[in-house]
Amino acid sequence: MQTTTIEPVRELTALKGQVSKLENAASALIIASQDDYAAAVDLVAQLKDRFLKIKTLKEAITKPANEILRNTRAMFAQVEAQHANAEVIIKTKLLDYKRQVDTAAREAEAKIASKVEAGRMRLDTAETKIDAIERVETTTRGKIGEVQVRKIKKVRIVDAALLPREYLMPNEPLIRVDAIKGKIIPGVIVVEEEIIAAGRF
Numbered sequence: 001m002q003t004t005t006i007e008p009v010r011e012l013t014a015l016k017g018q019v020s021k022l023e024n025a026a027s028a029l030i031i032a033s034q035d036d037y038a039a040a041v042d043l044v045a046q047l048k049d050r051f052l053k054i055k056t057l058k059e060a061i062t063k064p065a066n067e068i069l070r071n072t073r074a075m076f077a078q079v080e081a082q083h084a085n086a087e088v089i090i091k092t093k094l095l096d097y098k099r100q101v102d103t104a105a106r107e108a109e110a111k112i113a114s115k116v117e118a119g120r121m122r123l124d125t126a127e128t129k130i131d132a133i134e135r136v137e138t139t140t141r142g143k144i145g146e147v148q149v150r151k152i153k154k155v156r157i158v159d160a161a162l163l164p165r166e167y168l169m170p171n172e173p174l175i176r177v178d179a180i181k182g183k184i185i186p187g188v189i190v191v192e193e194e195i196i197a198a199g200r201f
Helices: 002-028 034-117 123-132 172-180
Strands: 139-141 146-148
Touching (some): 002 034
């Protein structure tokens, strides 16, 4: 077990030293002739070679770790989904019951108020009856748990066409694909830049 931990560390330490030397060489590099240009090409090739070694070493660690994560997520996916579903069901039923009780309470209050206005019920009797109406408290305790009913604000976009510009984000990958294909897009231009594509032979 110890070897698997030590070996990548040794390899990484060696690669760090090599890349550090290449970085220093890149900083000191002056291209003033064709020979300098060719030397720079070889420097890029060395960097590319080291990058492949870095990538291979990194993936030797990350691929097994990612596989473990994938397997763990798959192992727990069903029970987590069932747990989330059960919670949604219960909370929905709690809210449904509270809304029914609130509606019934409002209707009972309205009936009492109309009786008071019509002179068929005294004010003190009305207050007693209103206090006696069944309600669901904002905080309710069970034997082992507690729930609170809170109001939160949620934002929903009902018409994206009406959104001001500062809330719109360009879809850059789609813009790039369409613009490269030749589609004219207002506010977009296609420019050509020279880059160095390195390889080994």
